[in-house]
Amino acid sequence: MxxxxxxxxxxxxxxxxxxxxxxxxxxxxxxxTFMGFRVERIIVVPDSVxxxxxxxxxxxxxxxxVITTGGLGPTYDDRTLEGVARAVRRRxxxxxxxxxxxxxxxxxxxxxxxxxxxKMAMLPEGAEPLxxxxxxxxxxxxxxxNTIIVSLPGVPxxxxxxxxxYVEPRLARIAPRKAVHECGIRVLGVPESSxxxxxxxxxxxxxxxxxxxxxxxxxxxxxxxEIRVLASAETPGEAERICLEVLSELRKIAEELGGAxxxx
Amino acid sequence: MxxxxxxxxxxxxxxxxxxxxxxxxxxxxxxxTFMGFRVERIIVVPDSVxxxxxxxxxxxxxxxxVITTGGLGPTYDDRTLEGVARAVRRRxxxxxxxxxxxxxxxxxxxxxxxxxxxKMAMLPEGAEPLxxxxxxxxxxxxxxxNTIIVSLPGVPxxxxxxxxxYVEPRLARIAPRKAVHECGIRVLGVPESSxxxxxxxxxxxxxxxxxxxxxxxxxxxxxxxEIRVLASAETPGEAERICLEVLSELRKIAEELGGAxxxx
Numbered sequence: 409m410x411x412x413x414x415x416x417x418x419x420x421x422x423x424x425x426x427x428x429x430x431x432x433x434x435x436x437x438x439x440x441t442f443m444g445f446r447v448e449r450i451i452v453v454p455d456s457v458x459x460x461x462x463x464x465x466x467x468x469x470x471x472x473x474v475i476t477t478g479g480l481g482p483t484y485d486d487r488t489l490e491g492v493a494r495a496v497r498r499r500x501x502x503x504x505x506x507x508x509x510x511x512x513x514x515x516x517x518x519x520x521x522x523x524x525x526x527k528m529a530m531l532p533e534g535a536e537p538l539x540x541x542x543x544x545x546x547x548x549x550x551x552x553x554n555t556i557i558v559s560l561p562g563v564p565x566x567x568x569x570x571x572x573x574y575v576e577p578r579l580a581r582i583a584p585r586k587a588v589h590e591c592g593i594r595v596l597g598v599p600e601s602s603x604x605x606x607x608x609x610x611x612x613x614x615x616x617x618x619x620x621x622x623x624x625x626x627x628x629x630x631x632x633x634e635i636r637v638l639a640s641a642e643t644p645g646e647a648e649r650i651c652l653e654v655l656s657e658l659r660k661i662a663e664e665l666g667g668a669x670x671x672x
Numbered sequence: 673m674x675x676x677x678x679x680x681x682x683x684x685x686x687x688x689x690x691x692x693x694x695x696x697x698x699x700x701x702x703x704x705t706f707m708g709f710r711v712e713r714i715i716v717v718p719d720s721v722x723x724x725x726x727x728x729x730x731x732x733x734x735x736x737x738v739i740t741t742g743g744l745g746p747t748y749d750d751r752t753l754e755g756v757a758r759a760v761r762r763r764x765x766x767x768x769x770x771x772x773x774x775x776x777x778x779x780x781x782x783x784x785x786x787x788x789x790x791k792m793a794m795l796p797e798g799a800e801p802l803x804x805x806x807x808x809x810x811x812x813x814x815x816x817x818n819t820i821i822v823s824l825p826g827v828p829x830x831x832x833x834x835x836x837x838y839v840e841p842r843l844a845r846i847a848p849r850k851a852v853h854e855c856g857i858r859v860l861g862v863p864e865s866s867x868x869x870x871x872x873x874x875x876x877x878x879x880x881x882x883x884x885x886x887x888x889x890x891x892x893x894x895x896x897x898e899i900r901v902l903a904s905a906e907t908p909g910e911a912e913r914i915c916l917e918v919l920s921e922l923r924k925i926a927e928e929l930g931g932a933x934x935x936x
Contacts, residue, residue: 422884424711425902426702427854430694433716438690447688448723450716452697459712482865483885484872514865517892524868544865544891563887590691601746601778601808604788608748620686621747623827627808628781638689 411584412472414445417463418452419479419488420562432477432567439571443579444586444640445473455479460491468495468555473579475571478562480545482524488559489548493532496552500530506537506546513544538574542566547574556582589647591655592636594624598667599631606661607635610654616640617654634672675848676736678709681727682716683742683752684826696741696831703835707843708850708904709737719743724755732759732819737843739835742826744809746788752823753812757796760816764794770801770810777808802838806830811838820846853911855919856900858888862931863895870925871899874918880904881918898936 416436422428433450440447448471453459460479467474479488493500506529511521519525528545531537538547538558543566548559558575560567595603600623611619618638625632635658639650662669680700686692697714704711712735717723724743731738743752757764770793775785783789792809795801802811802822807830812823822839824831859867864887875883882902889896899922903914926933 421882422886422900423698424701424714425705425882426698426700426711427900427902429698430714434687434690434693436690437688441689447690448718450688450694450714452714454712481887482868484868484875485884514892519863519866519892522865522869525865528865542890543887544863599783599808601786601789601792604746604748611748618685618689620749622686623745623807626806628778628783636686636691638691 411444411446411586412582413448413470414440415449415451415467415471415474416440416447417460417467417474417476418450419455419460419476419491420452421454421485423452424454432562432564435564435568436475436477436571439576440475441638442588443576444583444588455485455487457487457490457494460488461494464492464495464557469553471555472582473556473558475575476557476559477567480528480547480559480561482528482544486527489531492535492548492550492557492559496532496550496557498533501533502526503529503531503535503537506531509537509539509546510544538570540566540570541573542569549575549578586640587642587644587647588638588640589644589651590636590638591651592634592672593655593658593662594670594672595633595635595658595662596668596670597631598633598662598665599627600633601627602665603633603661610657610661614639614650614654617650619654636672675708675710675850676846677712677734678704679713679715679731679735679738680704680711681724681731681738681740682714683719683724683740683755684716685718685749687716688718696826696828699828699832700739700741700835703840704739705902706852707840708847708852719749719751721751721754721758724752725758728756728759728821733817735819736846737820737822739839740821740823741831744792744811744823744825746792746808750791753795756799756812756814756821756823760796760814760821762797765797766790767793767795767799767801770795773801773803773810774808802834804830804834805837806833813839813842850904851906851908851911852902852904853908853915854900854902855915856898856936857919857922857926858934858936859897859899859922859926860932860934861895862897862926862929863891864897865891866929867897867925874921874925878903878914878918881914883918900936
């Protein structure tokens, strides 16, 4: 069975002007990969309803799940759920359950439900709010044409907590329960272009292992290559076995080419 | 005049599995923003010719410039220029100038031009190779339907050196020579949802300033907001003036709401 496809959509001008590095996307990408999804796109869009909707429309029917981060807060540029609503051709409506979550959050401090706070309870029609144990803005879970659109806040602590508690367990039910194992070595003294044909052949022999060389030094002056292997299989034991088998092949190749090998 | 649009296309499974954080994209995004471009997309695609071509086809005619990073090396999964060639409907051909660059690079160490090394000199027909002062793989500069497609390696040291030497000076000629100034403050004790309506009004009053609040603490328990302002104008002095004016307005608002203000 082919792995279900996941897309990650990061919303926020602050990423597009280079002020913030997109660590949310790498965190989610790793989680989804190890759950058995194939992450096919990470896309960063501006805080614009049109741009958010454009990318979601592409993802619908193509990705099994899309996770959006950012744009759920109370400020004028938080417009992600408007974009989701437009992409699925639904209205944005006040969600009573989300309203209770927001109301409860502020009432703990004796703060009233203002218009800007209520805005965080406006969800696409038919969406389910996801509790936010850390901050004010609920998330949103929406299914449309066999695509699940999950919207989480951009604040990393909120995003991670909500993913782990309310998204991961539900996505695990549709993930293929594949086991993934990662391993790697460091090869000293071999230019990447010299080991390239061997990696190509090895990748052909092991279709369930993703073999990637990362040049960490100069190509010809004391070259250093970090070679990472990500193997997937039915069971953890099998994934580990494939990983170590590829590693042992890599070790032989590197030594044949006159390289020194270190554990990475 | 509207700012010219830039897209950043990052090629590499290693980003999509969450192993590598996309710092190349944020570095480029900041550079392009400060040059006067509006970065509209950062997209990460797998090492797949189809996926690379799909995103480039969308960018052509829409973005003035697309910068791709990654996938120029000698290994089996380095396929970016195949994707570029497909997107512009041209063949991938051995570029004589690129061949000289690669040949010279390896000959310094007395290494021959193997098939895998020669692969790095295969460019889309009509593309211009960009010298790589750090590593082996040349970059590529190609213009098609008013879109410039620049392809740079994924190794950060190579990418940065090549952008600064061979890309930035040429792009500066088409950038609007706008000045951009950035400033910010830290507001303590005000929930983001309380300052939200003021930010909305301020953003309307200052269309050339991008005002963004980043919650750094809890929304209601000792809230901390970092508010960043990015102002653009014809001259550096004018951009700075707008920035400081917005900052002073922000200061007033924060204090009226009972917050304390710190320099960020």
